[in-house]
Structure formats: C-alpha cells, structure tokens
Amino acid sequence: MEFGNPILNIAIFLAFVVVTLAVVIRVSKQNTTAADFYHGGRAFSGRQNGIAIAGDYLSAASFLGIVVAVQRDGLLYSVGFLVAWLVALLLVAEPLRNTGKFTMADVLSFRMRQRPVRTAAATSTLAVTFFYLLAQMAGAGALVSLLIGIEGRVGQSIVIAVVGVVMILYVMIGGMKGTTWVQIIKAVLLITAVGVSTVWILALNGFNLSAVLGQAVDSHPDGTTILEPMHQYGESGATKLGFVSLAIALVFGAAGLPHVLMRFYTVPTAKEARRSVVWAIALIGFFYLCTLVL
Template sequence: MPADLAAGDPLLNVAVFGLFVAITLYVVYRVSTRNSTTADYYAAGSVFTGRQNGIALSGDFLSAASFLGIAGAIAVHGYDGFLYSIGFLVAWLVDLLLIAELLRNTGRFTMGDVLSFRMRQRPVRAAAATSTLVISFFYMLAQMAGAGGLVALLLDVDSGFGQSLVIAGVGLVMVLYVLVGGMKGTTWVQIIKATMLILSVVFITVFLLGKFGFSLSALLGAAADNSPMGEALLEPGGLYGANDTSKLDFVSLSVALILGAAALPHVLMRFYTVPNAREARRSVVWATGCMFVFYLCTLVIGYGAAALVGAEAITAAPGGENSAAPLLALRIGGTVLLGVVSAVAFATILAVVAGLTITASASFAHDVYANVVKRGVAHPVAEVRVARVTAIVVGVLSIVGGVLAKGQNIAFLVALAFAVAASANLSTLLYTLFWRRFNTTGTLWGIYGGLGACLVLVLFSPVVSGAPDSIFPGVDFHWFPLKNPGLVSIPFSFLCGFLGTLVGRDGADPRRRAEMEVRSLTGIGA
C-alpha cells in the first residue's frame, strides 16, 4: 500500500472505536435492566415507536455491505456497483406493501409464529428455525469478513492470522451486546449506529461535492480520469456486462436483492418491537427514508474514492474493495476522520451482527426449544437462558465462517444471504398470508426445497471454486455458472410450495385459518 495511504495512527483508530464500544455497552446495560421474560428479551416489550424502530431497522439493514462493500464496488467497477444500492432500496416496497402489517398482526416473536399459525406446529417451527439459522450464518459471513478487512486497514495487519484474531474479537463483543442487552439493548445500539452512519456519509458527501465546486459532473469526470476503466466507469457493464452469463448473473442478483429483504428473519423480527401494525408501517417508511439518503450518499462516496484514491490503491490495500470508504476518509480528513469513519464502520458491523445473533438465538429458543422440544410449555426464564447459550454458539460459528470468507466483497456476500432468504422464506410467507389452501406439506416443501436448492447451487458455483476470487481458488468443481442462484432457486421454492400443497392432504384447521385471516387484516387479537 502506498505510504501516503498508510493506516495513519492505529492507536487513534483503536481509541475511537474503543470509546464507541464503551459508550454503547453502557447504554445497553442501562436500558436492559429487565430481560427475564421472553417478551422483553425477544421483542423489547414492544415499546418502540415507529420512528425509533424505523431508524433501528435502517441500522439493522445498513450493514458493512452497504457502507464498505457498495462504496468499494462503485469505486472499482463504477455504475454496476451502484446497482446494489438500487436493489436494496427497492426491496423495501415489498415489505411495506405485502409483509409488515400482516406479519406484525399475526406473529409474536419470530417468523415461525406466522408460518405455524394455522399449520402443524412442530415440523413447521423446526423448518423456520433451520432457515433462520442458515440465513443468519450467511449474513454474518459478510459482516465478519468486513470486520477483518477493516481492522487490517486500520492496524496495518496484512497477515491472515492477525485478521482472524480481529474477527474473533468482533464476534466476542457482539455476543456481549446480545447477552447483556437483549432486543432492547440491541435496538438502541442500532439507533445510535444508524444516526452516526447517516450523519457521517452526509458530511463526507457534502465535503466531497464542495471539493469539486458542488458539481457532480466534475466529480464524475475526475473519477473517470483516475480510473483504469476511463469513461466506462460511468456506464453500465463494468462488472456484469462482459458476456451473456454475467448479464444473467446481474438479473439473478437483482431478483435476490429485491425479494430478499422481505424474507430476512432479523428484519422481520424488528416488526414485533412496536405495539401495533400502524407503527410497523411507519417503521418501514422511516427506514426507507433513512436508506434513501444513505444510498444517494454512497454514490458520491464511491465515485469520490475513485477520483481521490484510485482503484489501484483501493484494491492493493488490506481489505481490498472494502477499504474504499476508509481510505477516502483518510485522504480528505486525515487520521481523525479515518478513526471516526472506521468507528462508524465497526459500529455498523457490531449492530448488524448483534441483530442477527439475537434473531438466530430467539428462533432456536422459541421455535425449537419452547415449541418443539417442550411442546409449548417451556418456562420463560429457561427459554431466555437457552437463547443466551445459543447466542454464544452462533457467535463462535460466525467467527469461524468469517475467517473462511476473508477477502470477499461483502456486498456480494450479503447478496448471497438475500438469495438464501428469498429462496427459503418468501414463498412460504406469501402463501401463508394470502393463500387459504396452503398447508403444512406446502410449507415444508417450500422452505426445505428452496433452501436446499439455493445451498446446492451456491456450493457448485464460482463462489466456492473455479475462479480466482473463489473461497477455494485452487480447486474447481463448479457446474452452475451464476454466482447468485436467486433466478433459479426463488422460483423453485414457489413451485415446491405449490406442488407440496397440491400433494399434501393435511389441510389447515378452518377455524385457525379464519382467525389468522381476521387477525392479519384487522389486528384483532394480536
């Protein structure tokens, strides 16, 4: 890495991040004095307003992929990198129009509450918990990989062992948030993080535009001049336009991004932290507004990094493409701004992974332990204790996965998590909420069929082997050509759910079906 782009003062970077961790841990401790009941631990007692939950939703959703991965993709690949932002933003229309209100009225703590409402409880809850754990693991890979790359840049750690230690440290802090704070503490961490993140990107955007005379054209021209791609940096096709396969891969990516947000368990679980469906809708509106501002800023930051830092310096830095935003902060504001931006990026990673961890632990404890193992008669204290133990196990697994995923673009890894979520959950959610005939067999076929198809296609795709940027670049056993399987696995899950419903003879209880319909539409009994 060039000397003028060295990581600055590692002690300052660590001090700023340490200050953030200390403050947020204190906040978590103060707001989470009572977490003995499942309603407190899983849903924060449903005490948050739509505005608060919307900001927390944006904090939960705006992951390391949004801040580090998208900025890096735009800086290196140009226009095609911004397509991630468009997909992430448009996805919230699906949540607003089809999911948020009905889900809040029907469920209580987890997605499994909704899917099992009029089905056979034990097999459906087990399937819902399985998909939640797998999706959370995929999403965590991206966050942990981002943590390793970011600290490698901050502390100038080039060795793989050093990055692995960093990932382990982030995982431990994340588990501590969840163990101490539950959902209430995690929500306040996400609110603080979202506020810091949006203020930071707005400040950097205004500064960048001012540096180029508040002319976006001048900034884009400088980015093109400083990029090996030249004017192609501003045109479609830089990342996905090489051949027909890459164009099809882009279509698959778009489908996964737009449909995946409505099926992410950690996003769906946030709708239970508000008191009613009206506040759930307000949550989505506030979250969408926050993310609209953020993603507009990432466009300027990405092209600003291309103009002032350069694609070659970005890819040569520890962390690769994910280093674009921190390197830009160092260039325009020195070590102090780098420390602040890095702390914000760390806050992003910690808040998102904490949300994922509490979702995974709640799903296992509530769906598997309380309703499958204990058949619905688990003591709340024991259930919360199981959730906390599960959080530790999930944290360890995420650390191991993050070590394996070092070096991957984290926006791309999150897109894989979106594909898994849409494949496993979206079809069953929509069928459950809108199709009266849908039954237990259809639910199980939809979840396991979509999840299995997606995992198999990822395993035998260029993501895992057969390409220089694969997880295992030295071997080649791929036969599926697309890096994102959403174009195949998502329709396949809808087909599985449809066929399973036709084959299955276990129709839903008419009384439960009628109760669910009334509750989902009116909120009566929620």
C-alpha cells in the same frame, strides 16, 4: 497499511465499545419478562424502530461494497436493495406485527403443522444468518484491523473473534432493547459519516456532479471506460436472465432477512410497523443516493 495513529484509533474503538456496552447494560435493567428480552416489550416507536432497521440493514457491505458495485455493475444493487423495502411496507410489516409472535417460526406455524414448519424455518434462518454473518464479520474484522494497524491472517482472525464476542455480549446482556439502541447509534453515525463525506466531495468539486465524474475518470487507470455501460448484464439471453434473477433475489431476499423481519415485533401497533418501514426507506434511500457520489 494504517490510517492515522493506531493508538488513537484503538482508543476511539474502545471508547465506542465502552459507551455502547454502558447503554446496553443500562437498558437491560428494564428487561423483566421474556417479552422485554425478545422484542423490547413492544415499546419502541416507529421512528426509533425505523432508525434501528436502517442500522441493521446498512453495514460495511453497504458502505464499501455498494460503492464498488455501482462502479462495476451500475445501479442494480442500490435500486434492488431499496425497492425491497416497498415489499416490506406493502406485504410484510403489518401482517407480521399483527401476529404478536416472537420469531418467524412462530408466525409460520400459527396456521400450519408445528414441528415441520418450525424445523424448516429454523434451518432456513440459520443458513441465511450463517452466510450473511460470514460476510459481515469478515468485513468488520478487516475494517477494525485496518484502523488499528493489525496485519496478517492470524491477527485479523483474532480481531474478528473479538468483534464477535462483543456482539454476543450486546445480545446476551441487553436483549432486543439493547441491540435496538446499538443499531440506532450505529445508524446515526453511519448515515452522518456518509452524508458528511458526500457533501465534502461535492464541495471540493463546486457541487458539480459532472466535475466529480470527470475527476473519477482522470484518477482511474481505465479512463472514460468506467462511465460506459457494464458488460456483465444484457449482452446475451443468459446475462439478461441473470439480471432478472439477481433483481428478484435482491428485492425479495432483502425483504426476508431474518434479523430485519424480527424488528417488526418491537413496535406496539401495525401502524407503527408501517411507520418504521417508511423511516427505514427514507434513511436507506438517502444512504444509497450518497453512495452514487462516493
């Protein structure tokens, strides 16, 4: 299955890679110390860091997966992922920034025994990142393969490997400064695309949400049943417990993602760390509101 002209899609994809690599190479020239490489010299404002956090957090899983999850399981995922940022705002952002460290292991070992704490932190970080990365890379590879018209498991595997190499180049060349600007670009493009798509869908239906739902019912083979409460949670004690368990995992798990936590080290003050979370909440909240329409 192909979307549009594969040659045009490839050209756009390559142009995007070239532009972002050029940005990364340019900002990498400002990396003169370890502090510049690992946390961007703490030179980013709260607004810039908040946009980058939104870019880090919002992904193919959010753009595609949450849309399906809302239809299947209701608003649990959208609400859970958004509420997690209140935890980050109230409990995480300021204490992390005040430590002045590079990594989560540095923070945890600040008042504890160095070796066991660092071992545990490194193990948990690698485990979380590995499984998170599997889903992200698979999603990115599938999307790129779809856009450029590549079919078959071997072709998609090659695309995933190429995307992975490009991501590694971003990090190796630009450090935290380079990846931050890449995430800012990604966030602007993704949120703009979601916003435009949402307005377009509403405009086609006279900005009437009931008409949008009616069109969804008419086009879906299950008809009105797609608007009924889902049966995965709430019918028995076990499913209710599963609902609570998933909600806790979404709130505290999302607030503790390693690649998100490290962003709080890139701002100069604790006030800017809190400000970056406020910006992230606003952008992510807007994104998830749009997914309700999509």
